Amino acid sequence: MLSARILGVGxxxxxxxxxxxxxxxxxxxxxxxxSATVLPEPAALPPAERRRAGRVIRLALAVGAQAIAAGGADxxxxxxxxxxxxxxxxxxxxxxxxxxxxxxxxxPTRFHNSVHNAAxxxxxxxxxxxxxxxxxxxxxASFGTGLLEALxxxxxSRAAVLLVSxxxxxxxxxxxxxxxxxxxxxxxxxxxxxxxSAAPPLARLQLSFTDAPAAPMHDRELExxxxxxxxxxxxxxxxxxxxxxxGPVALDYLNGQxxxxxxxx
Amino acid sequence: MMPLRLTHYTAASALGRxxxxxxxxxxxxAGALRRCQFENVELETYVGEVDAxxxxxxxxxxxxxxxxxxxxxxxxxxxxxxxxxxRACAARWGxxxxxxxxxxxxxxxxxxxxxxxxxxxxxxxxxxxxxxxxQHNSFSVAEFTGxxxxxxxxxxxxxxxxSSSAKVFAAAERMISAGVIDAAVVGGVDSLCLTTLYGFHAxxxxxxxxxxxxxxxxxGLSIGEAAAFVLLxxxxxxxxxxSVLLLGAGESSDAYHMSSPHPEGDGALRAMRAALASAExxxxxxxxxxxxxxxxxxxxxTEARAVAAVFGSAVPCSSTKGATGHTLxxxxxxxxxxxxxxxQAGLMPGGLNVHELDPQLxxxxxxxxxxxxxxxxxxxxxxxxxxxxxxLLGWVQ
Numbered sequence: 001m002l003s004a005r006i007l008g009v010g011x012x013x014x015x016x017x018x019x020x021x022x023x024x025x026x027x028x029x030x031x032x033x034x035s036a037t038v039l040p041e042p043a044a045l046p047p048a049e050r051r052r053a054g055r056v057i058r059l060a061l062a063v064g065a066q067a068i069a070a071g072g073a074d075x076x077x078x079x080x081x082x083x084x085x086x087x088x089x090x091x092x093x094x095x096x097x098x099x100x101x102x103x104x105x106x107x108p109t110r111f112h113n114s115v116h117n118a119a120x121x122x123x124x125x126x127x128x129x130x131x132x133x134x135x136x137x138x139x140x141a142s143f144g145t146g147l148l149e150a151l152x153x154x155x156x157s158r159a160a161v162l163l164v165s166x167x168x169x170x171x172x173x174x175x176x177x178x179x180x181x182x183x184x185x186x187x188x189x190x191x192x193x194x195x196x197s198a199a200p201p202l203a204r205l206q207l208s209f210t211d212a213p214a215a216p217m218h219d220r221e222l223e224x225x226x227x228x229x230x231x232x233x234x235x236x237x238x239x240x241x242x243x244x245x246x247g248p249v250a251l252d253y254l255n256g257q258x259x260x261x262x263x264x265x
Numbered sequence: 266m267m268p269l270r271l272t273h274y275t276a277a278s279a280l281g282r283x284x285x286x287x288x289x290x291x292x293x294x295a296g297a298l299r300r301c302q303f304e305n306v307e308l309e310t311y312v313g314e315v316d317a318x319x320x321x322x323x324x325x326x327x328x329x330x331x332x333x334x335x336x337x338x339x340x341x342x343x344x345x346x347x348x349x350x351x352r353a354c355a356a357r358w359g360x361x362x363x364x365x366x367x368x369x370x371x372x373x374x375x376x377x378x379x380x381x382x383x384x385x386x387x388x389x390x391x392x393x394x395x396x397x398x399x400q401h402n403s404f405s406v407a408e409f410t411g412x413x414x415x416x417x418x419x420x421x422x423x424x425x426x427x428s429s430s431a432k433v434f435a436a437a438e439r440m441i442s443a444g445v446i447d448a449a450v451v452g453g454v455d456s457l458c459l460t461t462l463y464g465f466h467a468x469x470x471x472x473x474x475x476x477x478x479x480x481x482x483x484x485g486l487s488i489g490e491a492a493a494f495v496l497l498x499x500x501x502x503x504x505x506x507x508s509v510l511l512l513g514a515g516e517s518s519d520a521y522h523m524s525s526p527h528p529e530g531d532g533a534l535r536a537m538r539a540a541l542a543s544a545e546x547x548x549x550x551x552x553x554x555x556x557x558x559x560x561x562x563x564x565x566x567t568e569a570r571a572v573a574a575v576f577g578s579a580v581p582c583s584s585t586k587g588a589t590g591h592t593l594x595x596x597x598x599x600x601x602x603x604x605x606x607x608x609q610a611g612l613m614p615g616g617l618n619v620h621e622l623d624p625q626l627x628x629x630x631x632x633x634x635x636x637x638x639x640x641x642x643x644x645x646x647x648x649x650x651x652x653x654x655x656x657l658l659g660w661v662q
Contacts, residue, residue: 097381111463112649116403120652130532130535142404155443
């Protein structure tokens with residue numbers, strides 16, 4: 001059985017700036033007020049890289065930084081799992097526009113930022129982290145896929161792992177085919193055992209598969225977000241954490257199956 | 266880690282379609298790089314192109330996946346009886362117990378590039394036939410493969426640029442070891458497109474000649490394309506003779522630069538050491554190293570330093586990219602397949618296109634084939650973003 005402890009959470013999205021304020025909304029203590037996602041400057045990056053960092057890098061680094069701060073982890077020793085449906089859609093769009101115009105001199109920065117693991121690369125540079133890092137994609141199942149990979153890494157004797165699941169909206173015309181409304185990301189600092197940090201775990205997780213339908217969100221607009229953004233498919237888990245709720249929660253996955261995440265203390 | 270068996274494997278690259286064609290090309294030291302005539306590309310360069318990819322007609326129920334990358338995947342999946350072997354495996358373990366973990370860097374982007382040339386002049390919309398999830402999204406090739414093979418286990422694309430399809434071996438091993446699955450189709454598919462041809466050109470990393478890894482005057486890579494697949498499975502107690510095993514895998518990050526390797530090869534070194542540690546092997550037990558060996562000045566220099574630091578300068582090494590080109594997200598799996606063929610045939614393929622070895626690179630680089638039994642080989646793959654992976658394969662006589 002795959003299992004993990006959650007030590008820290010990061011979350012950024014439309015009207016969501018961090019885990020503490022998101023938790024109040026997810027508990028139902030505060031109303032959800034959607035507004036355009038605000039992405040902070042990636043302060044951890046060296047100036048040269050900071051200039052080259054687009055929205056997708058800023059999003060991934062922002063949620064990752066929140067999770068390690070909350071969990072009190074040293075990022076230099078932390079393996080990472082990055083998972084995203086579309087990577088840097090804006091950058092991809094710009095390359096396709098340039099090529100369609102017949103431009104034959106692409107920007108070198110655009111090209112090396114076009115790799116799906118760009119956020120993972122910038123993270124490792126920002127925190128001088130030499131540990132293994134991966135970058136995954138499973139279209140709408142990218143959150144569940146990242147969670148599964150992270151827990152498989154913990155089972156393979158890694159003490160802790162940082163999961164960062166993130167998606168950024170495309171500009172038109174790709175946006176009309178892949179209508180992700182805005183940037184949204186979740187990061188989870190996961191450990192195999194207690195004691196890696198002074199902070200007690202938010203919850204323990206056990207992972208298996210289920211044919212049960214995915215859990216919807218209580219709030220109608222958050223439910224819309226969950227359906228529209230692959231990374232937001234992890235929101236029901238965050239709702240359980242915010243409410244201190246225990247028991248199984250089903251998250252979207254693949255091939256007619258869901259991930260069954262048993263949330264315990 | 267517990268060794269896994271490579272129950273079956275196959276590859277299609279510029280060297281040819283299938284195991285026999287690939288092995289024969291290696292035995293004949295026949296390079297396959299040709300002057301680039303791909304699409305409307307105006308670059309003075311050579312490419313490793315797979316013949317007749319555009320002649321593939323996908324089965325009706327998979328038409329929505331039609332793009333160069335998935336046509337290339339189809340070639341790989343349906344040759345050498347690979348699909349038949351996977352179906353037999355799924356019958357053994359169950360369709361939900363066989364995963365699909367594939368590496369790609371650009372998926373079906375060529376289709377997107379072409380679609381952007383055909384935007385609706387009034388609305389700016391993409392043409393109707395453009396299919397985002399099945400052609401463009403990086404998951405496309407993994408979903409296509411799962412559908413073609415009727416598999417329902419965990420599936421994902423690993424996209425860490427040029428180490429993508431090496432890292433899938435490590436990911437599959439973790440899932441099998443954790444009991445999530447019993448077997449996995451792993452591999453990599455990447456196909457020629459303008460983004461990578463012009464992108465590597467923009468970084469001044471593309472050679473005007475067929476690439477010359479480890480040559481004194483090497484001046485860049487040649488881009489290639491490939492589909493390579495391996496069926497990985499728990500090794501049975503009584504391994505058959507002539508079995509190939511995945512013995513170890515090591516991963517690391519450079520944490521240095523997005524598109525330049527660490528100058529001392531520090532990340533590469535740690536990936537190789539991690540692979541040895543996971544296989545519980547010492548450096549002396551490795552008989553041959555298939556290098557990442559792209560043919561860029563910096564890759565070969567830093568990789569040679571790292572190899573020499575871990576293995577000394579005696580172990581025979583070569584890069585097969587002078588034969589195949591750099592197949593990017595497919596390179597890890599293609600070179601794992603080449604290593605499996607090398608183990609079974611007792612062949613260390615010499616690196617092609619070398620006129621004069623770089624005297625500054627202190628490793629035992631083979632420039633001609635060497636035929637002798639080999640038991641364990643290491644294969645290196647390094648990607649943009651500093652994502653490194655080394656695999657260790659072994660042969661059971």
